[in-house]
Amino acid sequence: MDFDREFLTGTVTTLILALLSERPHYAYEILREAERRSNRQFELKEGTLYPSLHQMERSGWLASEWRESDAGRPRKYYSLTAKGRRQAKSKREQWEAIAAAMQAILEGSHA
Amino acid sequence: MPETEPSADLARVSRVIDEVVRGARIPWRRGREQLRAELWSHFEESGREAGGLGGALARLGDPAALAQGFRHVYRHDYRLLYLGKLAASLIASALVAVGVQLAVNLRVGGGAALWRLAPAFPKATAVSVAVALGAVGAWEALRRPFSPRRGLLAAALYLLASLAVQVAFGRGVAAFTAGLVIVGLGYATSRLQIRPARLAAAYLAFSIFVYGAHRAAAAGAMPLLPALATSAALLAVWAASLAILARVDRAFRGLVGQS
Numbered sequence: 001m002d003f004d005r006e007f008l009t010g011t012v013t014t015l016i017l018a019l020l021s022e023r024p025h026y027a028y029e030i031l032r033e034a035e036r037r038s039n040r041q042f043e044l045k046e047g048t049l050y051p052s053l054h055q056m057e058r059s060g061w062l063a064s065e066w067r068e069s070d071a072g073r074p075r076k077y078y079s080l081t082a083k084g085r086r087q088a089k090s091k092r093e094q095w096e097a098i099a100a101a102m103q104a105i106l107e108g109s110h111a
Numbered sequence: 112m113p114e115t116e117p118s119a120d121l122a123r124v125s126r127v128i129d130e131v132v133r134g135a136r137i138p139w140r141r142g143r144e145q146l147r148a149e150l151w152s153h154f155e156e157s158g159r160e161a162g163g164l165g166g167a168l169a170r171l172g173d174p175a176a177l178a179q180g181f182r183h184v185y186r187h188d189y190r191l192l193y194l195g196k197l198a199a200s201l202i203a204s205a206l207v208a209v210g211v212q213l214a215v216n217l218r219v220g221g222g223a224a225l226w227r228l229a230p231a232f233p234k235a236t237a238v239s240v241a242v243a244l245g246a247v248g249a250w251e252a253l254r255r256p257f258s259p260r261r262g263l264l265a266a267a268l269y270l271l272a273s274l275a276v277q278v279a280f281g282r283g284v285a286a287f288t289a290g291l292v293i294v295g296l297g298y299a300t301s302r303l304q305i306r307p308a309r310l311a312a313a314y315l316a317f318s319i320f321v322y323g324a325h326r327a328a329a330a331g332a333m334p335l336l337p338a339l340a341t342s343a344a345l346l347a348v349w350a351a352s353l354a355i356l357a358r359v360d361r362a363f364r365g366l367v368g369q370s
Binding site for chain 2: 026027028045046047048050051054055058066069071072073074075076
């Protein structure tokens with residue numbers, strides 16, 4: 001599905017933090033995981049993901065390390081720092097509150 | 112990476128990665144190397160999907176847009192380094208300008224003091240420093256890709272410097288106006304291809320201006336020899352400023368991976 005950019009603004013950070021709060025991921029894995037979990041509704045773009053990861057790393061939310069891979073080249077794995085975990089919790093709470101409020105409004109408009 | 116992948120696609124991937132890394136303007140080598148490795152790792156995985164590397168390239172989208180995204184992330188580091196480059200250029204050029212005038216105007220013996228400076232030193236130094244600052248300003252203002260905003264900023268800073276010198280020493284506007292003319296003449300003659308011809312043309316143009324300016328001034332005509340000596344000093348300042356700018360610029364480009 002093609003989403004309005006207005007809806008997506010701000011969701012990328014929340015999405016990345018949510019996935020990384022489970023375990024460390026490398027960038028391509030985040031792309032595929034977001035696609036798989038959203039049943040291919042949500043296709044994160046490389047042009048958005050990579051700069052966002054670097055921005056979050058610069059902000060101290062993420063740490064990174066290179067790990068050897070069986071497939072060939074080493075991969076850069078990102079994980080949450082303590083600051084990143086606090087951000088992840090805060091973003092999730094905000095997202096859930098917004099989603100619940102929006103749901104209530106949308107249901108009300110159908111009543 | 113699959114061995115069957117056409118080498119043309121690999122070459123395209125390599126070019127795209129180069130474009131992104133260069134355009135990202137990450138001001139440290141390790142950061143650029145890590146980004147390069149990360150993008151190669153990305154293409155290795157993405158290239159295994161349907162469509163191969165060609166498909167991976169298409170999914171990546173416009174490399175310039177991706178580079179722009181990284182540029183935004185690293186913009187503060189880049190600006191800090193750019194300011195450092197400007198400061199280094201300005202300080203080195205101004206110091207050379209003062210040094211040249213010290214060498215030209217230093218007088219030994221012949222009075223109570225063993226060393227003294229010629230009366231023309233303050234005025235000559237003000238013009239020389241103005242030439243050095245003007246050279247830095249013109250270099251940045253006319254740098255490619257041309258940006259009108261950068262040009263206006265350089266002009267405004269030059270004007271501000273002239274006003275500051277005017278307030279502090281009472282000779283800023285005249286010196287900076289002369290400096291601006293010298294810089295203009297220097298740039299006009301720098302279009303010549305052969306270096307000796309460039310220097311000779313600049314020297315001739317500076318001499319005509321210095322001689323003419325003194326003739327036009329109420330103080331009266333300047334003898335030819337002092338005018339030629341003044342022009343030689345200005346030529347030394349101009350040439351030294353350009354050499355400093357070229358060297359500092361090369362070092363800066365190397366640091367941000369754009370050499």
